[in-house]
Amino acid sequence: MLIRLFWHLALLLGLSPLLLGVIAKTKAGFAGRKGPPLLQPYYDLARLFRKDMVISRTTTWLFRAGPVVGITAPLVACLFVPFGAIGAPLGFDGDLIFVIYLLGLSRFCTAVAALDTGSAFEGMGAAREVTFACLVEPTVFFVLIVLVRLTGSFSLGGLFGPALATGWHTAAPSLMLAIFCMLVVTLVENCRIPFDDPTTHLELTMIHEVMVLDHSGPDFGMILYGAAMKLLLLGAMTVGLALPVSLGSAPLDAAVFALAMLILAVLIGVVESVIARLPLLKVPQLLIGTSLLSFFALILLLR
């Protein structure tokens, strides 16, 4: 149990910022640039945590609470998600709903913190973020229902466990659709292109970034770290779907998982490099399409 917790936390805290570095490096490669060092996100976090904060006088404690929940909720949620063959340290029947709503809680607090600033931009960003979140939720749940139906388990640890490996023999089409849906969810939830552009400076087009414009220093560092963990969490679910295999030894499993996550990060970098961002109005259409696709995956399974 303790060893599992150790591997889990090591992967979570150590690997998550690296994913951002790999995405940035991949994009730089496509642009013909050298790009920032792979470890730049770590340097950024270190820099932010050493900084002072500027806090608007119009804000209340809600503004400070946003980043705290923004880092703790994904941290706790990650403990329920198996990282590849490394089982989840925590788990109970029905924890899948708990995990999804932990992420919902973090989003709620970020949005409330954004509204608390009273800025027109941040209100706009919060409205966009929660709208898209509503549309993503059905997809996530349909994918989870597919897994529940397939494995008979109600805990994330069971969903991505050995039962899933056998499930691939009987329900490969459903699982393929589920992987695609999870990939889309990973991109939306982590505000990647084509849904959002994490590198833009244009505050009117931002979705997630605009909500955290007023945060600075350690608060902003917590938000970035929390976002990196969220990327790892959703990525882990995608990878878990695709690679339900175990090599039997914890270090080896950890290495396989880390490698798979890095490949996923490269994939995200490639997607960001070769397509443009969707118009904001098209995003809901695409998300509804993904929901239908995940529903179809369920129907295929029930057939």
Added chain:
Amino acid sequence: MRSKQSVRIANGAKTPVAQIPRLDYDTFADAVLAEFDSGSRVAAYFAAQAAEGGLELYAVMARERNANFALFRTPLGERFQSLTPNCPQLHLFEREIAEQFGVTPEGHPWLKPVRFHASWRTGHDAWGREPGTHPRPGDMEFYQVEGDGIHEVAVGPVHAGVIEPGHFRFQCHGEQVLHLEISLGYQHRGLERLLAGGPHPASNRQMETIAGDTTVAHMTAYSKVLEGLAGQPAPPRAQAIRALGLELERLANHVGDIGALSGDVGFLPTAAFCGRLRGDYLNLTALLCGSRFGRGLVRPGGVGFDLDGGLDGQLLATLDGVQRNTLGACRLFFATPSVLGRLEGVGRVSRSTAEDLGLVGLAARACGVPRDGRFFFPTGVYKESFDEMITDELGDVFARARVRHREIEVSLNLIQRLLNVLPTGETASKIGPLSPDSLALSLVEGWRGEVAHVAITGGDGHFRRYKIVDPSFHNWSGLAMALRGTQISDFPLCNKSFNLSYCGFDL
């Protein structure tokens, strides 16, 4: 009958001011509106201190089909009847006159300050503001929409990127923009007043910094005004080198803009390539004159630098490689479906709106309005070598991008032809004294649109009034109209597709 009411002159020509009939205001208004109704448009419209005392109002109407300009003038009182209700493209010109001279255009539907400076005639202020105080930029009543679910978004003057200052006020219903009001003036330097009594030794430098990205176009317009007033055109070789500089300026900006549009839609490859290629074009300009922005290249009477020592061959060789990369980056951009899906139908300006507002340059051409100074009012080498005016139809962001793309091809071709048959001879001539009591005008098609300069000299041969009209002055209203009914998240993209100058507007 109308010919008695106005004087017609060609681009780059001069006329004695006394020859322009001094109409009374009502006749002037009728004549200008009749000219407008017959298809002409306003190139410049400004007030000046009359030689006889008092104020005078001048109208310079561009007559595209006749390749000349009609000049009108009238004495101006403290109040005059606004012509904006009948001729919307005058709206900003009349506001400018009201701000500069403290006169009131009666019946103007949108009378607000333009650049927020104190009136040039102390004691006269169109808004009755305290004399001696400096108005604060943005200090005015903004148009407001009220109702359920309406919210207001204010952007700038300090922006998230390193760009020029300007204030944008959106009235939104959810994500939809109902109205955008643009308030500029943060970079007002008082250039027109600095030029009074000129040309001064510093005037050259000031002209080159009206808008830094349009250095060559503004400097060429200024030089042509001086040459017109002195009656000495620049030598042919100088004209060809000016055209080279102008087209390189166009290429650098068009390529940079396509890259910036690509960056705004989050399409990485073209953004990265065009960013670098823009630098290549700037470096070509630096090969010409040592300045990446073309400063020092154009001088009254000719050009400051000749193409010597095989420089033309070097330019051609460099251009060859740069051209291949540019066309490749553009092709990738226009062949990517996700990019096209993001650009098409966004920020549409209809052809009739473009004509009503008097849009110029590529913003007008993208709406299908044929408007290109190189085509309709050609001077120098453009007379023989330019016949490819690019227009598009839909007036959306995509059309503005596509016009740029096709103009890049035309400019590349033009530069190569120019370099192959460069005239020989002098590159500069010393220009003599300027003729007194005259008006000269010149219109140069910069990359953004037409740059119009008008000079009126006094009895001593110095400027009594110098009027500068940057294309941005015409086009900012076009951006405001493009935003009507679009998504607020599309604003940066629309803004980039126009890419207007703040300092060129603010003067």
